[in-house]
Amino acid sequence: MSSVLPERRPTDWASPAMQSRIAARYRAERNFRRLGAAALVIAASFLAFLLFTIVRDGWSGFLRTEAKVEVTFTPATLGVDPAAVSGPDGKAVLARADYLALMNEAAKGLGPASGTLSDAAWLGLRDQLLADPALLGKRVTLWVPVRSTIDLLAKGKFDLAAPADSRGVSDREVAAWRWLEQQGRLRTGFNSAFLGNADSTEPELAGIGGAALGSLFTLFITIIIAFPLGVLSAVWLEEYAPKGRLADLIELSINNLAAVPSIIFGLLGLAFFLNIAGLPRSSPLVGGITLALMIMPVIVIAARVAIKAVPPSIRDAALGIGASPIQVVFQHVLPLALPGIMTGTIIGIARALGETAPLLLIGMRAFVTDVPQGLTAPATVLPMQVFLWSDDVQRGFVEKTSAAILVLLVILIAMNSLAIHLRNRFERRW
Amino acid sequence: MRLVIAFALVLALAGLAYLAGRARAQRLTLAAGGRIGAVHSRPVYHGAYVAVLALAPALLLLAGWGVMGEGVIEGRVLATVAAASQPAPGPDRDALMNEVRGLVAGDLPQAFNPLAPVLAPRYAATKANLDLLAGALAVALLCLGGLWGYSRIRPDFRARNRVEAQVRVLLLVASVVAILTTFGIVLSLIFESIRFFRLVSPVEFLTGLAWSPQTALRADQVGSTGAFGAVPLFWGTIFIGAIIAMAVAIPLGLMSAIYLTQYAQPRLRRWLKPVLELLAGVPTVVYGFFAALTVAPVVRSIAVALGMSDASSDSALAAGLVMGVMIIPFVSSMADDALTAVPRAMRDGSLAMGATMSETVKKVMVPAALPGIIGGVLLAVSRAIGETMIVVMAAGLAANLTANPFSSVTTVTTQIVALLTGDQEFDSAKTLSAFALGLVLFAMTLVLNIYALAVVKRYREAYE
Numbered sequence: 001m002s003s004v005l006p007e008r009r010p011t012d013w014a015s016p017a018m019q020s021r022i023a024a025r026y027r028a029e030r031n032f033r034r035l036g037a038a039a040l041v042i043a044a045s046f047l048a049f050l051l052f053t054i055v056r057d058g059w060s061g062f063l064r065t066e067a068k069v070e071v072t073f074t075p076a077t078l079g080v081d082p083a084a085v086s087g088p089d090g091k092a093v094l095a096r097a098d099y100l101a102l103m104n105e106a107a108k109g110l111g112p113a114s115g116t117l118s119d120a121a122w123l124g125l126r127d128q129l130l131a132d133p134a135l136l137g138k139r140v141t142l143w144v145p146v147r148s149t150i151d152l153l154a155k156g157k158f159d160l161a162a163p164a165d166s167r168g169v170s171d172r173e174v175a176a177w178r179w180l181e182q183q184g185r186l187r188t189g190f191n192s193a194f195l196g197n198a199d200s201t202e203p204e205l206a207g208i209g210g211a212a213l214g215s216l217f218t219l220f221i222t223i224i225i226a227f228p229l230g231v232l233s234a235v236w237l238e239e240y241a242p243k244g245r246l247a248d249l250i251e252l253s254i255n256n257l258a259a260v261p262s263i264i265f266g267l268l269g270l271a272f273f274l275n276i277a278g279l280p281r282s283s284p285l286v287g288g289i290t291l292a293l294m295i296m297p298v299i300v301i302a303a304r305v306a307i308k309a310v311p312p313s314i315r316d317a318a319l320g321i322g323a324s325p326i327q328v329v330f331q332h333v334l335p336l337a338l339p340g341i342m343t344g345t346i347i348g349i350a351r352a353l354g355e356t357a358p359l360l361l362i363g364m365r366a367f368v369t370d371v372p373q374g375l376t377a378p379a380t381v382l383p384m385q386v387f388l389w390s391d392d393v394q395r396g397f398v399e400k401t402s403a404a405i406l407v408l409l410v411i412l413i414a415m416n417s418l419a420i421h422l423r424n425r426f427e428r429r430w
Numbered sequence: 431m432r433l434v435i436a437f438a439l440v441l442a443l444a445g446l447a448y449l450a451g452r453a454r455a456q457r458l459t460l461a462a463g464g465r466i467g468a469v470h471s472r473p474v475y476h477g478a479y480v481a482v483l484a485l486a487p488a489l490l491l492l493a494g495w496g497v498m499g500e501g502v503i504e505g506r507v508l509a510t511v512a513a514a515s516q517p518a519p520g521p522d523r524d525a526l527m528n529e530v531r532g533l534v535a536g537d538l539p540q541a542f543n544p545l546a547p548v549l550a551p552r553y554a555a556t557k558a559n560l561d562l563l564a565g566a567l568a569v570a571l572l573c574l575g576g577l578w579g580y581s582r583i584r585p586d587f588r589a590r591n592r593v594e595a596q597v598r599v600l601l602l603v604a605s606v607v608a609i610l611t612t613f614g615i616v617l618s619l620i621f622e623s624i625r626f627f628r629l630v631s632p633v634e635f636l637t638g639l640a641w642s643p644q645t646a647l648r649a650d651q652v653g654s655t656g657a658f659g660a661v662p663l664f665w666g667t668i669f670i671g672a673i674i675a676m677a678v679a680i681p682l683g684l685m686s687a688i689y690l691t692q693y694a695q696p697r698l699r700r701w702l703k704p705v706l707e708l709l710a711g712v713p714t715v716v717y718g719f720f721a722a723l724t725v726a727p728v729v730r731s732i733a734v735a736l737g738m739s740d741a742s743s744d745s746a747l748a749a750g751l752v753m754g755v756m757i758i759p760f761v762s763s764m765a766d767d768a769l770t771a772v773p774r775a776m777r778d779g780s781l782a783m784g785a786t787m788s789e790t791v792k793k794v795m796v797p798a799a800l801p802g803i804i805g806g807v808l809l810a811v812s813r814a815i816g817e818t819m820i821v822v823m824a825a826g827l828a829a830n831l832t833a834n835p836f837s838s839v840t841t842v843t844t845q846i847v848a849l850l851t852g853d854q855e856f857d858s859a860k861t862l863s864a865f866a867l868g869l870v871l872f873a874m875t876l877v878l879n880i881y882a883l884a885v886v887k888r889y890r891e892a893y894e
Binding site: 025026028029031032033035036037038039040042043044046047050053054228229232233235236237240241249250253254255256257259260261262263264265267268270271272277278279280281293296297300324325326350353354355356357360361365383384386387390398401402405408409412413416420 | 500590598600602607608612619622682693704705709712714719720762786843864865871879
């Protein structure tokens with residue numbers, strides 16, 4: 001425009017052309033700003049949606065449906081001799097009794113719903129009788145867990161309006177459930193089995209207790225290996241490492257290990273710890289060592305930053321009054337750097353707790369129906385339990401998977417919040 | 431369990447050694463009139479010196495026995511039966527030994543393998559003997575080391591310097607673990623890959639277009655000789671991790687970073703940054719579950735609505751989309767760092783010239799921060815192609831060479847998991863191919879990481 005003008009004149013900002021140009025630029029500015037806000041909103045709403053679907057599917061996993069049954073503790077059905085029960089080892093006799101037969105007997109009283117009780121319902125009978133042996137021969141009313149299908153029906157997880165062959169539940173089961181409802185024999189209670197039990201093929205019996213304990217064992221190994229190694233090597237790199245090839249090599253290794261895909265650590269665990277060292281497969285020991293190698297770089301990097309942030313004047317003062325270099329580090333620098341080190345460690349542990357891929361390769365996907373017995377016994381961990389259940393075709397496992405995710409997320413959020421809190425509260429700016 | 435007791439015993443004895451050393455040094459100090467400096471080091475250091483000399487050899491021995499002991503015991507136990515009736519090394523042998531251990535511990539009422547009940551008593555006896563031997567050796571070493579250290583305590587003995595030298599060695603050893611891990615990874619991948627490449631030529635592996643790792647289980651089986659052309663896997667990995675995921679993560683992550691650094695009020699920023707960090711802290715198995723259960727059916731119904739009758743329920747799009755969301759916080763924080771590193775004078779200069787914020791961002795800030803942003807994106811790509819759980823749960827196993835996002839593709843990590851979690855002999859080409867895939871994945875991510883870190887570092891130095 002300016003080239004056609006004969007002489008230089010100041011821009012006429014009031015002219016329609018300039019005004020529309022300014023308007024266009026401001027419009028572009030507004031649009032760009034909205035775009036940025038939209039990107040954030042999309043990212044945040046995705047998180048919200050993810051949490052929403054998991055809470056929606058998962059909260060009912062913490063509840064279970066129980067049915068009321070009337071049981072007569074008939075000694076004949078139980079296969080026990082009443083005289084032996086009142087004898088010296090009466091408890092042992094009662095513990096060995098045939099509660100399954102008693103349960104089957106009691107289930108007959110449910111009429112059309114006789115097949116709706118869980119396979120493990122007899123455990124409730126045993127606990128009841130063992131707690132009070134005087135009940136033998138008496139009639140009691142008991143609440144016992146029902147099968148997963150009935151549980152899901154009671155929770156409204158089936159679309160009953162759908163045609164019978166596509167809704168995933170048979171007419172007989174629906175009829176049994178309706179009968180139980182009409183009789184007022186159903187109630188919903190807290191699912192303590194979900195938090196206490198180990199895995200099971202029956203959704204109503206499966207729990208995360210075993211996996212949680214497995215996670216605890218695995219993390220124990222991870223922490224006792226990764227924390228000292230990480231802190232000590234950070235100290236060496238920051239305070240002692242002579243400039244040279246060795247320090248460069250270590251630094252390069254740590255930076256690369258921090259970015260190596262986690263599954264590669266699983267390959268290392270499989271090839272080295274299992275096949276060469278012959279450590280027990282599926283055990284928290286191997287899982288813990290593998291995860292420790294994986295999170296060690298995270299701890300080293302965080303600890304180095306924290307150590308570097310301690311001002312040199314602290315070191316100089318300590319050296320000045322006669323402390324040796326080791327005393328300077330362990331009595332002055334490390335205590336001051338500890339909040340930063342702890343933050344990095346907690347973040348690393350949270351990562352180890354949520355990790356699945358390397359553990360898949362060292363066999364921690366084993367189906368373990370018992371809580372792990374020790375550091376070398378087969379075990380599974382929480383995220384692995386999520387993975388295993390998400391693969392299961394039985395419908396009852398959908399809510400279990402989401403409920404297990406909820407537990408995992410609550411623990412992880414608590415850990416991360418603790419890390420952020422530590423960082424904000426204790427980190428000093430010098 | 432015995433090993434734990436042995437460790438506890440050794441630690442307790444070392445504690446005694448510490449107390450003894452400290453007491454002797456204290457006595458020496460008193461004998462010299464309690465004057466500071468009469469004994470070179472403080473009693474604590476003398477005690478620590480004695481304890482270290484006692485502890486180190488014994489612990490090394492016990493640790494070595496803990497790692498190798500089981501193998502030695504198994505070898506001895508198996509050597510007692512005829513070679514012909516021994517199971518082949520690998521899962522069979524592990525299963526047998528597990529049964530033997532179960533019988534010994536009493537967890538297992540009945541063994542399947544007829545050999546197990548025979549071996550169980552021998553195993554128990556061998557284990558008891560050898561464990562006892564190792565424990566006794568450890569205690570003997572401990573006593574020898576402790577006594578030697580104790581005998582060296584003199585007023586002029588420089589215990590503190592010795593202990594500090596030992597601590598330095600400990601620090602160095604801890605640092606070397608990182609190198610050992612790297613070497614361990616490289617060596618184990620390379621050794622297994624070499625064994626694989628003896629069976630399948632590297633050229634076929636790297637350029638072949640057909641992937642079907644099912645090898646014949648019996649020699650006379652027809653039709654499944656196995657094809658190990660990994661190109662469809664590489665393509666699937668790049669398609670999901672570097673194309674679809676990045677198409678989601680780069681715009682969203684970059685725009686979030688721009689908004690957070692340039693527009694957002696400090697208060698909003700204080701709230702939103704932790705939310706993004708939270709998104710990064712969600713375990714990948716959760717994303718995988720979400721992708722498989724919630725996103726994949728939606729993607730499939732969209733494909734059906736678009737007229738694709740053979741729409742796959744494990745489409746590349748579902749896995750890629752969710753992976754992209756997972757990467758957003760990563761891209762965002764890298765871009766955040768890069769944008770904050772641009773000198774404020776450049777931004778202020780542009781604004782002072784009358785440019786709007788968006789013009790400043792587009793024409794000044796982003797070009798100036800570009801190397802840093804690109805470095806961050808490369809790191810994000812490296813993380814995406816190594817990501818496992820999302821693709822294991824949401825992507826398929828069919829090795830298709832297609833650019834249709836609604837069809838199913840498979841990735842390197844999915845195949846590694848699929849190949850190594852089935853029941854397979856460890857020496858077959860099928861199992862070994864997982865390590866060759868791992869090697870390729872390791873090399874790819876290593877190159878990306880080194881290059882990206884170098885780019886980011888050079889960029890930071892340019893503005894410092």
